[in-house]
Amino acid sequence: MSFKADVLQVFIASPSDVSSQRDEIENAIFDWNRRFAEELNIVLLPNRWEKDVAPTYHPIEPQRIINETLVKKCDILIGVFWTKLGTRTTSAPSGTLEEIESFIQQQKEVLIYFVDKDIPREGINYDELKRVDEFKKKYTGLYSSYDKYKVIDHLYDKVVEYKRNNPESAFIQRELTKKKIEEVNLKNLIYSGSLTVNEFLLLGYILETGNRSFGVRWMADDSKNMILKWENQRSLGKSNLIDNYESVLENFLDRGLIEPKDYTEYGNVKLYKMPMPIFDELRNLAPVVKQEIYEVVNSHYFELPF
Structure with missing residues (x-):
């Protein structure tokens, strides 16, 4: 199922001796996305x-192409060092350090x-190794020994911090939702032919039970159980509303x-609610309009064979 998300650009910066770690970090980011x-x-x-x-030409040096193309647009930098500081x-003493300084x-x-x-004993450039040690001593920020699992954990912490510091994205979404609610004409929507069967069923559930709150994530089970109880009381034997619960809520939101x-501590929605003006409009629909809803609900009536 699709979901709305912000995109944060992560720039992987390092000298040439840690190419395998660069690959690991890229894969770790993909793993992070799958998990979180x-x-x-x-x-x-x-x-x-x-x-x-x-491939692009720059009259001064290639590093400026990287700065203009990637460094400016990215939000997080992951820098990795081993035996080289870079060219x-x-x-700056190296391209990687120039990128780090730009981010700072x-x-x-x-x-x-x-x-x-x-x-390795062979092929090591001890002057380069010394430059790495000097940078490590002078660096005034916190650093860590490299481990791809640490990278995943640290990215999680940074993203949580980002969400706490940027509540405006959630605010914008709430304002857009508010604007949609103000534009709703429930009668026209019911007659438009655009509502799905499951959307009609959920409207019927709200109309008959008066329940206009719907949990998601770990709160979804309680809402689904209440809908299932209503379906059993109405003997609706052919409904698949429960199986399509999340997609119906997404349609209602749109x-x-x-x-x-209500939101989780990370700013994710955990509870949706039909606004009172929409609920009042639903309850005050003319009987002939309500009948459009009841006809769909009644079409799922299942008569027991005894």
Whole structure:
């Protein structure tokens, strides 16, 4: 099922000696999305210069192409170091450090990791290794030893912090929902032919029970049980409203028939409610209009064979 989400761009920055870690981080971001994107309504999009920058000429140096193409647009930087600091640029000891400094100046999130594994005896450039050690000593922020599972956990923490600091996205969504509710004409909607059978059934449930609250996530079971109880009392043997509960709520939300009323600590909706003006309109519909709803409900009546 689809869901609305913000997208945060994650820039993976490192010298050339940690290419395998760069691949691991990209896969870790995809794993993060599978586990947490729907829960937090945030999708993380990995960015790497070798994959996301087209071949382009710059009159001064290639690093500026990366800065203009990726560094400016990304929200989080993950930096990884092992035995190399990277190639010097005209304005920084290395391209990776220039990217990190740019993020810091823009007050964007920076996660720095150092690979903690044996250094090969052959082919090592000790001058480069010394530069890494010097940077590690001078870096005034917090850093961690590299572990892809730590990256997933740290990204989770950063996203939760982002949601707490950016409530305006939820506010905008609530304002859009409010605007839809103000534009609803329930009678016209019922006669429009656009409502699905399950939407008619849910309107019938609200009309007959007076229950206009609907839980989602862990609160969905109570709402589904109440609907199932109503269906049993009405002997509705052919209804599949329960199986399509989430999609019906999504339709109601899009039509302005319900609005978010309660949220989890992460800002996700856990309870929807039909606004009182819509509920009053439903109860005060002319009998001939209500009959349109009852006909759909009654068409699911199942007569027991005894």
